[in-house]
Amino acid sequence: MQVFDSIIRDRGSRYAVSGGACRNAEEAAAFLKELKRRKKFAKATHNTWACLTDEGPLRNDDGESGAAQVILRMLEREEILNEIVVVTRWYGGKHLGGDRFRHVGDAVRHYLDNRGG
Structure with missing residues (x-):
């Protein structure tokens, strides 16, 4: 798991981005549990x-409507x-x-540009 904290700040909101290996919904749930x-x-x-x-694709907006689709499109590209x-916001x-x-x-781009091998 790689975590890049406090990479973006705007009008009081702060953003972080993290990522790691994930092959299915169970691994996604485990990743989130570990992050939290x-x-x-x-x-x-x-x-x-x-x-x-x-x-196939997996995603969850977690209340930030439409944001997961942005991440998914970048991964597809x-x-x-x-x-x-x-x-994270x-x-x-x-x-x-x-x-x-x-x-x-921008957060996803930061992760993709800085993630390890």
């Missing part, structure tokens, strides 16, 4: 995630299979509108 063992991530407003598996990417009290999708995309 960190109290900070358990208290996050949203842990939005997506993963492309051999069985990069042809990244069997790797989950989770974008701590809501800062002000709505971000469409900027939230840009931040999700």
Whole structure:
């Protein structure tokens, strides 16, 4: 599991991105459970995630409507299979509108550019 914390800040909201190996829904659930063992991530407003598996796409917006689709499209474009990417947001009290999708995309790009082999 790789975690990049506090990579984006905007109007009080903070973002982190994490990821790791994931081949099915059970592994996705286990990844999220492990991530949320960190109290900070358990208290996050949203842990939005997506993963492309051999069985098909998996995703969950976790209340951040449409955000998982942004992650999924980026994984498809990069042809990244069997790797989950989770974008975490701590809501800062002000709505971000469409900027939230840009931040999700920027967070995924940060993960893809900096993840280990």
